[in-house]
Amino acid sequence: MQLVNAEVVTISPLTEFVHKVTLKPDTAVSFEAGQYLQLVLGEKDKRAFSIASRPSMHHELELHIGASGADSYAMQALEHLQQAHTNKQSVVLEVGLGISQLRVDNQRPIILLAGGTGFSYIKSMADHLAEIEFTQPVLLYWGVKEESALYAKQEMEAWAASRKNFQFIPVVENASATWQGHTGYVHQAVMKDIVSLEPYSIYMAGRFDMIGVVRDDFINHGAEREHMYADAFAFIK
Secondary structure, eight states: EEEEEEEEEEESSSSSEEEEEEEEESSSSOOOOTOOOEEEEEETEEEEEEOSSOOOOOTTTEEEOOOTTHHHHHEEEEEEHHHHHHHOOEEEEEEEEOOOOOOOOTTSSSEEEEEGGHHHHHHHHHHHHTTOOSOOOEEEEESSSSSGGGTTTHEEEEEEEETTTEEEEEEEOOOOOOSSSSSHHHHHHHHHHOOOHHHHHEEEEHHHHHHHHHHHHHHHHHHHHGGEOOGGGTOOO
C-alpha cells in the first residue's frame, strides 16, 4: 500500500449518477490491475473505490464514482473531491489495496463480470490485458439496470474490436423493446452462453448480495472456487 497526496484534475459526469474522477498523484504510484484505493477523509474515515485506470498509468488514477442522495458513502466522498478541486487542494490516497487483482495465467481464459459501477474494477484489467497482448479468450460481461447506464459502451466495443480473443457482452436488466443484446441478470447471461465455467478464471465486482448469489450459481455451473476472485469474498460467507 502506498500513501500519496494527489491533485483532483477533473470531475465529469458519465451518467446522471456516475462521475469520472481523474487524480494526479504527487509521485508515481504502483498498483495491480483490479486493485482499489482508499480516499482518506479522516483518520478513521476512508472510502474505497476501484481504480479504473491500468497499472502502466503511474501518474494518473481514474475512478468511476456512482453517487446519489441516497448513497451517502459515495456522495460524501464525491463532495470531498469536488471541494478539493474547487479549492485547489490535494487529497490523501492509499493506493494498491485488495486481494482480487488480476492473475495472468496464459493457460486459462478469463471472464470479467461487473454489475453497475463495478465496471471500473474490470476496466482496469481489460485495458491491461490489451496492453500486454494477452492471447487467451477474455469475455467481459457488464450488467446494468437501464441501457443508459452503459456509459462506456462505445469504448468497450472498440476494445473488443481490437483483438479477436476479446468479447464485450453488455446485459440490460430492464431492456427497452429496441435493445438487441442480452437481457436479465448478468451472471445468468454468462451461464446461458457458456456450458461449463470450469476452464475459466473469473473476476467479479458488484453489490455484495449480488456477488454471493453469483459465486454460488457459478460453482454449480462448474466454476472452481480457487479461480474466482472478488473483494466481496472477504465480507460474505
